[in-house]
Amino acid sequence: MTRFEELQPEQHVFEADVSRLLHMMVHSVYSDKDVFLRELISNAADACEKLRYESISKPQLSSDAAQPGILVSLNEESQTLVIEDNGIGMNRDEMIDALGTIARSGTKAFMERLEASKAGEKAELIGQFGVGFYSSFMVADRVDVISRRAGDDEAWKWSSDGKGSYDIVAVDLGAAPARGTRVVLHLMDDAKKYASKWTVEKIIRDQSGHVPVPIRLVEKEGAEPSQVSDGAALWLKQKSEISKQDYDDFYRSVSGQYDEPLANVHFRAEGRHEYTTLAFIPGSQPFDLFDPDRQGRMKLYVKRVFITDEAELLPRYLRFVRGIVDTPDLPLNISREMIQESPVLAAIKKGVTSRILSALEKMAEGEAETFSKVWDLFGPILKEGIYDDFERRSQLLKLARFRSTVSDGATRSLADYLAGMREGQSAIYYISGSSLDQLRSSPQLEGFRAKGIEVLLLTDGVDSFWPTNAPDFEGKPFKSVTQGLADLNAVTGEGGADEGDRQASPEVTAFIDFARSALGEEIGDVRVSDRLTESAVCLVASEHGPDRQLEKLLQGAGRLQTASKPILEINAHNERVKAIASIYDLAFREDAAWLLLDEARILDGDKPANPRAFADRQARLFALAIGHGK
Template sequence: MTTVQERQPEQHAFEADVSRLLHMMVHSVYSDKDVFLRELISNAADACEKLRYESISRPQLSTDGAQPEIRVTLNDEASTLVVEDNGIGMSRDEMIDALGTIARSGTRAFMERLEAAKAGEKAELIGQFGVGFYSSFMVADKVDVISRRAGEEQAWKWSSDGKGSYEIVAVDLSEAPVTGTRVVLHLMDDAKKYTSKWTVEKIIRDQSGHVPVPIRLAEKEGAEASQVTDGAALWTKPKSEISKQDYDDFYRGVSGQYDEPLTNIHFRAEGRHEYTALAFIPGSQPFDLFDADRHGRMKLYVKRVFITDEAELLPRYLRFVRGIVDTSDLPLNISREMIQDSPILAAIRKGVTSRVLTALEKMGEGDAETFGKFWDLFGAIVKEGIYDDFERRSQLLKLSRFRSTASNEATRSLADYLRDMKEGQSAIYYITGLSLDQLNASPQLEGFRAKGIEVLLLTDSVDSFWTTNARDFEGKPFKSITQGLSDLDDIAGNDEGGGDKHEASPEVAAFIDFARGFLGQEVADVRVSGRLTESAVCLVASEHGPDRQLEKILQGAGRLQTASKPVLEVNAQSSLVKAIAAMKDQAFREDAAWLLLDEARILDGDRPTNPRAFAERQARLFALAMAQNT
């Protein structure tokens, strides 16, 4: 009878060009070599789960009563890394099937699909060819797998350098785990960092911190192993068993921030697609909130194994949300590093987005103070969705809060605005600018303020854009008070004097006609204003096209070469305008027209186009005034 010691290794030649395959894996499939450890731990966790499942019908398989465990052992002197589990293990035939499949009939199809995936075609490859295990050859020039299947009295060793062949040989039971599998990686010279306890522990925590099997790490062979993870995932527990401190600690770990979250959204979706989500609204702005790439930071897990934090699990206007989504339904590509553009992912994205927005709505209705903090932190980001997300635009408008001429330091919703609209008012009025101080000083506000008509004061850059897309709210259109003709005379107000038709005297009308012709190269029109009550002049945009602030933003970004000519509106009741109109001196009238235009530009936050000419005209008027007083 042949003993284990006498048995010769079985040589198996790879039937395909495995060197080419592994080269493709290293250079095309995985962009981060660290994933090899995630793959080996995932395989080990699966093996433990299979043993638990088979033990239900065959209790004798787990007679030793040992709890499932994964052990990682480092050896700096020997340059090895070992991943061992006490799971189901593998027989000889299972080793060939699990570790040699890619070298058999499936190889050609695998390589064809891999190349197709590189070319952009969709491919569902994980779990079909055991490719995850082969990521070990990115860091190891030799891999040994020693395994004993539960319930069997024989152990086997599989070895390969991943180049042309592999061998299988029976080994003595003393050299194998009691039950389970031991994977020994003989590390390459440029992979010695994987014998560092700090490096390996960080990789385990980041990528496999929530697999359902505890993971222990030993710094060297024979050393006592310390527990790195406990095999528990917070999001799998009932909410009733999770304290606020537990949630806060998890948030700090997943977000890398040290504040307390404003709230969390924890739910499990069941039905056609099953997944669990645990999302947090931060209590402070993340440092990368205004990153030009605007990526979200929700982490994707599949069966509690970390996959990526770059999946688009939420729209970009919710990129401040931190947390995780865990699913077993999502198809992955070969490396698990890029999620396929699948309908499943779209469904998860839609479901998580709806839950987050619903939670924010409830916060706005039930906890005004917390919602106020949220809006101060992230309101400008949420308003990007009004511009981008047509499907949820109405919901986002209801969620939004604004400062206005009626809100003082507080914010108001659009529902509040509609409730307080004046008789005859048919639009939601707004003005955009750089700051509240600038907007409150705007001459365009005067007529609205005199009649007690509320105007939204919008100071975020995105406000100039979403107001062009969101045409109305509950049937009431948005209208800039710095654009087009004023309709104040049609609205009843607190100050009936503000409802005058602003009739111009013959002298003022004549001066306006003169200014219209004289300033024709600078303005589109000069007309009597229906919105001014105190200031002499102001600038407004024409009825069609962008308003004044949007034009400035587009010009500053190089998206608009030349701005359209503004309209100069004149307060026909202004004592200054009446005095100017009474002057008949041609040179004086020309200087006065230019100075009124420059005054309007200054009030609009701009500079005179020709500061020297502005100063000279002002000096001539001062000289004329002094001459008349002598």
Template structure:
């Protein structure tokens, strides 16, 4: 470049306020400085694409160097980063037009030419706004550009510190590329990391590893070039051309996991919006799947250039899905915040979500064992969608699988449940809790089990919420067996015994009245139960409000100040109740009633409300029994 300085130098003033533009890029257009390399690589890829297009009618432009390439050279000694391409290059007028005018994109002008000539088939250009090049000034206090247009006998040097002016002069051909453009960034002191081979390689692979031009990296001047981008993108290939092993390798790279993908969804959407989606459902749970702050891990590309991994391409209940979307409908040079508000992104999100759920549905129909493993890993998260996603609620409910009182260790769909419902059964019954074994031993199940009525056993936290959002399935409402009356008198028992209301003697009726008076405000009611067949007592929630488990969750999370007073149900046919109803003094019966309430609390997974009083009552009963 020293020889070029002896040639006449033209001084120019930028046609826009560069300082204001750089401030805009730092604070609005770009979220981090690393994107400058993405922008320069995108411009270089466009230059190679332009040459490919013009060489269709003028093949001599390729001379003896037909293969496009981009080369990066880092030099820690001189604190520079050099990017060179062998694309179309620029003439003097091109330089003044493209680099001297902020936001006037040569790419846009070229596209207009292509469209005017109606010869744009296959031409894919990345940059569209003309501000990408100036992102270099976020990391460099001086930028030199030497360019030689294909087929030209002259080369030109453009140089600027980005503060308001630039120079253009003719460059020595001996120091210019044979064709294309070389950009030298004289890095700021706080940007020395961009002279590290590993830093640059990581940025390129993360953000530009799939541009359609091979990318080489030279660790220092004179060293051998190492290829870090092969110019191909897996997702642009036909599915029939990609092996299972290639999909698995790509999945591991994009997800950072080491398992196999349980499900691969690869498609190209055409129509109003065109984009390619490649999504993977992992085989095992990601470590952050239940992190409240965890977001999706789908990457967004625009024309094979990485934009962000922070775009909401899938709803939260599909946050375990890994992969990417590549579209040409979104602009490249916009902030991530603007992308999130884009109606185009909303359309892509809807289409991608539908594709993923449809693929999961197909797996459920075609491979029940594989789907069972998928559901075991991600069912708890998918059920969040029943609560959150009204549009797809029916689809997600039908997709869901549940353990029930009749399924043993397997799971069943609601369609299976409804098909096997009893003739007089009017609702889909469920029981929620945090432990499957405890649910199976719940006294509230006894009457249902005696009548052969299947009950869903729901152990995920979200289960207590989605059942309140889902009004019904195939016309059958959901009903908690721990809330309100059981209404089992219309269903005959499994042994064929005719349905009947529980028999309650006068003595038991009097005992129930005594218990209600004794317990007072501790419960909202005491009544005979038709759901108990083996246990003496149980607790249920009132008909209105929340069921027992949901109340506990809401109170535990601080969203409910007070829980409703429970109903104590008493089994009128139990031997203990008959014995208590038939005798004993008032003091003894009072202790017995309080202990029955504490027993019901323990069976419900709670502890006695007053442990000391519980112990004292139990001691008095032991003393009475020992005295005979």
């Protein structure tokens, strides 16, 4: 008996998140389980790329001169499927870390979405996002992983049935790969088709045909392997040699998503710096798109050697773009610290960003329907660039699309807005809030609507911030309709009252003076409104400082300790206001002034500052009305 046979396996319990994920996969029904093979082959290819990278500084790791490769072996009799690579491999601690825990950013959010989804939607989620190694348990009731790290003189075996725990034990080197990892799937009865050559070969060609490592297939024990994929770098081929299917397959392998890309940007740059880029605009939102810690997913290669997927190859507002950049202008042994400081990489980032934005501009001009899909998916992210990227702000503003008071549910560009501006209009007007319905019913819009002035309706979180950093578009400043004076007098419009008709009667003027005194420190001012045509009141912010929505957001985030006092605007021609102004009972007028302020707060999406006082005032008015009725 060898010392390996005498060793007892160590038993470990899965991390909580892994157990949850495995339970969901094992006990849920998925219409497309093929994704597991793509995930395992992707892992194997990554392991080969990591070995190639580490061998730059440690040539002894691959001194046998064996070419990187992936071998898929089938056995229909024993119902097993084996995926083996000769990559970097894993030692004991790396096995525990890689196969017993989940460290991938966004996994928690993915599982929450998976748990919350309906049964029929789960297949779509699993296919769209992938679940890495653990997807094996969709088709296997037991998985064995045998691995030997390059350069080590020990090999280890990891085994689990996916029910909450796993074993690890040392194995004889003769039972392990010379280096790399062998994953053995003991297939369930309803997954026997994955031991069939025709099924597996088709999945590999469809989903993993363009991984940068050759893939061979052994259809049965003792048979000679046949090559399924040559591992050629797709990005180095001429575009004329690449079909749409080739591009789509490569996108899926490099992105980990299962949708179809809306567009690709494939080019070779020559000159001061040389590099090749193949980037994709996804056809759906990555599940962690709005994760504040999420970074880009572009992979950096140097002379076809994978270096890292953590280099900042694009600005954060293009973090939804997937793909690769390959350059010969960086050293193969470049460190992460050098990557962050590299002027070459900074120049590449600038060039790739410009090409992607140019491709989006071209799409907006010539493929409006496709660009509309891109904007619906990633518009909120692109607008972050308007706030962050001064150099490309004008370009991003031209790309931006907005819903407005005249767009009837569609989106319009700022060029469309300028073309429809009224005579005398000097600004681009907007209003921001949490929903289109809320914004469309805002009283602040009434005067603009009466004049036929278009107002942009902004509902994304970033919409409260970027207008403060974008001073103008083609000379026209951005102005919130909830801030300062409306300045509608100079605009020639379709309707609305003229200057004489807007003058307040002496009674209303007197009531406004009274309200200003009664409300005291609660407000900044009370004034006649030239923006209201129907509602009695509204709140606006002062001319200087943040508008109403931005102020609320800053306060909610704890970045604004003291809010500025709002201005209460009163519609001097509203029948209710005129009726109130005609009653000279001081107690009544004071209650009316406070109730009008609370009404404006409610219309603004807030609640009365003092609900009890609001109810008492309302009760007194009801009692007065009932008394008059008698």
